[in-house]
Amino acid sequence: MKLPSLPHVLLALSLWACTTAAPPAARPTASRLADDDATPRLVARQFSFTEGPAVDKAGNVFFTDQPNNRIWKYDTQGQLSVFLEPAGRANGLYFDGQGNLLACADELSQLWSIAPDGKVTVLLRDVQSHRLNGPNDLWVHPTSAGIYFTDPYYQRPYWSRQTPDPALGGQKVYFLPKGQTQPVVVDDQLQQPNGIVGTPDGRQLYVADIGAGKTYRYQIAADGRLTNRQLFVAQGSDGMTIDHEGNVYLTGQGVTVYSPAGQLLQHIDVPAAWTANLCFGGRNRKTLFITASEAVYVLPMRVHGVW
Incomplete structure (x- = not known):
């Protein structure tokens, strides 16, 4: 999730501690994902709260600094630059197959498609004339190009509203089929869905319920709906990713x-x-890029991400 300032971050951490258990010690494994002596390397600490990293086909990473309303680019040469400002208070990001950067535009609770030249197209404005809570994270299905996104409610200081729209009936996971203007509810039984990621074959979806401190796995049906929800681990999460x-x-x-x-x-x-x-x-997807509070870090890995 994206928080507007450090005081809000600290307050949120005290609340999340009640629902997100500290990770247990890892079991011994034959192969580690990162070298035992490797530690995350600081890239920069010039932000207010970083979120939503997404990688393009060339390996460049784009991420958000939501309180400052910017989307940044970290290129394969290790250089930082501002890609878009203002950026709709963007939170979660993900690239589609055409190279457009999709964004959870939190300012007006919309979904955006941002072309490589920065031109913005609004993909979703509301649900049946009701404003969404605040789209948080998203994932694009690799074959159907439909968009799965989470819609929790985190009050923002730049919103005029103070409560969710009761017509929405809670915090849900949605699926927006390609070319459609209205999404389908695919899970309405979560407390506070947040991180989301799918498998590269398009068959499974993971969703973190940060409010309940759990992460679930679903099977993705041919029509895009989710079936066979199973508890994956009893740990919640903010953002998520998957390796090869x-x-x-x-x-x-x-x-x-x-x-x-x-x-x-x-x-x-x-x-x-x-x-x-x-x-x-x-370029080889073997660098783990991490957004953490006011900073971003990188970590070389033995495994690589998915294309």
């Missing part, structure tokens, strides 16, 4: 990695009050 072996990376108190079977593989300490999100970047 199918291991799932959860965030919050550092980074915790689980195998597809739910076995704890490794915990990565991150020197920040809160680890919000992450993705694999670089």
